[in-house]
Amino acid sequence: MPEINFVPKKVASEQQKKRFVYSLNVFSLGAILLLVLVTLLLLFLRISLNKDYSLWQSNLRQKMEELAVYKKNEGILDSLKQKQEIYQAYRKDASKEVDLWDKLKQQLPASGNFQKLEIKEDGSVLLSFETENFSQAAGFLSGLNSLGFQKFSIKSVGQLLGTGRVIVAISFII
Amino acid sequence: MMQFSFVKSLIKQWGISLLALAIAVGVSLFVLYPGITDFLSKHKEVSDMQNSINNVLVPKINILQKQNLALLSDYLLTMEILVPSQPNVPLIFTLIENSAKNLGLTVSSLAFSDSTASTEVQSQAVGVSFTVAGEDEKLLTFAKGLSAVSPILKVSKMTLLSSTDGNQKSLNISINSPYLAILSSLGAANLPIQELSKEDQKTLEELKKTFLDPQKQPGFFAPTPMPVGKSNPF
Numbered sequence: 085m086p087e088i089n090f091v092p093k094k095v096a097s098e099q100q101k102k103r104f105v106y107s108l109n110v111f112s113l114g115a116i117l118l119l120v121l122v123t124l125l126l127l128f129l130r131i132s133l134n135k136d137y138s139l140w141q142s143n144l145r146q147k148m149e150e151l152a153v154y155k156k157n158e159g160i161l162d163s164l165k166q167k168q169e170i171y172q173a174y175r176k177d178a179s180k181e182v183d184l185w186d187k188l189k190q191q192l193p194a195s196g197n198f199q200k201l202e203i204k205e206d207g208s209v210l211l212s213f214e215t216e217n218f219s220q221a222a223g224f225l226s227g228l229n230s231l232g233f234q235k236f237s238i239k240s241v242g243q244l245l246g247t248g249r250v251i252v253a254i255s256f257i258i
Numbered sequence: 259m260m261q262f263s264f265v266k267s268l269i270k271q272w273g274i275s276l277l278a279l280a281i282a283v284g285v286s287l288f289v290l291y292p293g294i295t296d297f298l299s300k301h302k303e304v305s306d307m308q309n310s311i312n313n314v315l316v317p318k319i320n321i322l323q324k325q326n327l328a329l330l331s332d333y334l335l336t337m338e339i340l341v342p343s344q345p346n347v348p349l350i351f352t353l354i355e356n357s358a359k360n361l362g363l364t365v366s367s368l369a370f371s372d373s374t375a376s377t378e379v380q381s382q383a384v385g386v387s388f389t390v391a392g393e394d395e396k397l398l399t400f401a402k403g404l405s406a407v408s409p410i411l412k413v414s415k416m417t418l419l420s421s422t423d424g425n426q427k428s429l430n431i432s433i434n435s436p437y438l439a440i441l442s443s444l445g446a447a448n449l450p451i452q453e454l455s456k457e458d459q460k461t462l463e464e465l466k467k468t469f470l471d472p473q474k475q476p477g478f479f480a481p482t483p484m485p486v487g488k489s490n491p492f
Contacts, residue, residue: 105272112278119282119290126293133297136304140311147315151447154322158451160330161322163440167337168458170381170436171410174341178412179405185418186398198394198427201418205432 184209184258191227193220199251203258210239212253218243221250233258314448321453332470333454333462334440339408339469343439345384346409350435353407354388361400363392366428380438385414387432397429404433408469411435 151158181203192198192213199212215221221241228236236256243250347370358365371385390400397418404411415432454462 108272108275112275112282115282116278119285122290123285126290126297129297129301130293133301133304136301136308140304140308143308143311144315147311147319148447150319151315151322154319154325157322157325157327157330158318159441160327160334161325161451161453164330164334164337164462165452165454166380166441167334167341167438168462170341170438171337174410174412174434174436178410179402181413181416182398182401182405185401185416189394189398197420198418199420201416203416205414 180258187231191224191231193224196220196224200253207258208255209258210253210255212251214249214251216249218250221252225252225254228254228256310448314450318447318451321451324453332466336462336466336469338440340410340465341381342409342437345382345435345437347384347386350384350386350409350411350433354386354390357400357403357407358390358392361392361396363390363396363400365390381436382438383434383436385432385434386411387415387430389428389430391426391428393425394427397427401429401431404431409435409437 184203185201188201188211189198193215196213196215199214200210201212202210204210213221213224215224225236225238233256236254239253239255241250241252350370351368354368355365366389368388369386371387390397392400401413401416404413411433412435413431414434417430419428419430421427
């Protein structure tokens with residue numbers, strides 16, 4: 085039967101073999117020790133985390149109890165703020181249409197008259213007015229520019245037979 | 259033979275060491291690594307929860323502690339007059355009729371439409387449309403007065419039509435009146451709350467003086483005096 089040589093050539097000497105085994109053992113022991121240390125550290129951190137959690141729980145309970153005392157204040161304050169928000173949104177331009185009517189009325193000559201003034205929800209305005217003559221009508225239209233309505237379209241212009249009064253229909257957007 | 263016994267002892271030594279290493283690696287991978295990951299995520303969770311107490315609950319309690327409940331109740335009562343919890347169509351009808359009557363105008367039609375959800379803010383609004391007839395100046399005074407009454411009314415559409423002789427006019431107005439029920443349940447405790455700003459308090463104080471005045475209870479309508487307009491340029 086042929087003899088098989090299992091011993092590597094590099095660890096052939098007895099001294100080298102012993103040193104190699106020794107190093108391996110030390111390394112393994114070190115790894116196990118490190119493992120034990122890390123496990124202990126993790127355990128310690130876990131305990132600390134549990135303490136933090138308990139502290140948070142008791143803190144939360146205490147704050148919720150305090151909050152419950154002021155529940156009524158919170159309800160009133162919340163409702164108040166909501167209603168105030170609605171009030172301000174509505175109040176902001178509650179009389180926009182009426183204000184426009186007032187401004188237009190002030191621009192119209194005393195002898196003039198609004199035949200129709202229609203202000204729709206989308207802000208479109210249809211105005212039909214009557215003046216004594218063309219000059220007054222032109223004066224009113226130029227007055228619209230000073231109110232900030234530069235872009236308006238003239239729908240129709242007519243003159244009444246007999247009286248000579250001028251009727252103009254215009255439309256614009258506010 | 260001697261070499262074979264050495265190999266046997268070597269394998270024995272290596273085996274123990276390798277087994278120890280394998281256990282170390284195994285424990286690290288399957289026990290320590292998940293343990294550390296779990297610890298880190300839970301630690302972050304607990305610290306976030308603690309922060310939410312410090313950043314939300316504590317300031318919220320401080321704000322609520324400072325509030326004057328009697329004053330807040332007065333403000334809410336004022337706002338309840340302006341933005342009621344329920345639509346009050348009869349009150350709006352009475353306001354319109356009374357104010358028209360006070361000014362010598364005639365109300366020819368009065369109708370209300372179902373509540374609609376307001377698009378501007380989170381509320382509902384009841385729609386009322388009516389037609390009043392009379393002199394031009396009085397109609398304008400009437401329309402101006404609408405913005406000063408309670409509950410708050412907002413003109414959404416208006417049409418002014420002149421009679422054939424031009425002396426009498428009829429005014430058709432569509433108005434919206436918002437309403438919002440008082441909160442029956444509060445939001446989550448961790449939702450922040452804002453106290454009233456100085457500007458809000460000033461506005462509420464003025465409104466309180468105006469609308470909590472016994473003489474200005476709903477139903478009473480005092481037409482606003484005609485403002486002096488600028489001189490006619492023509």
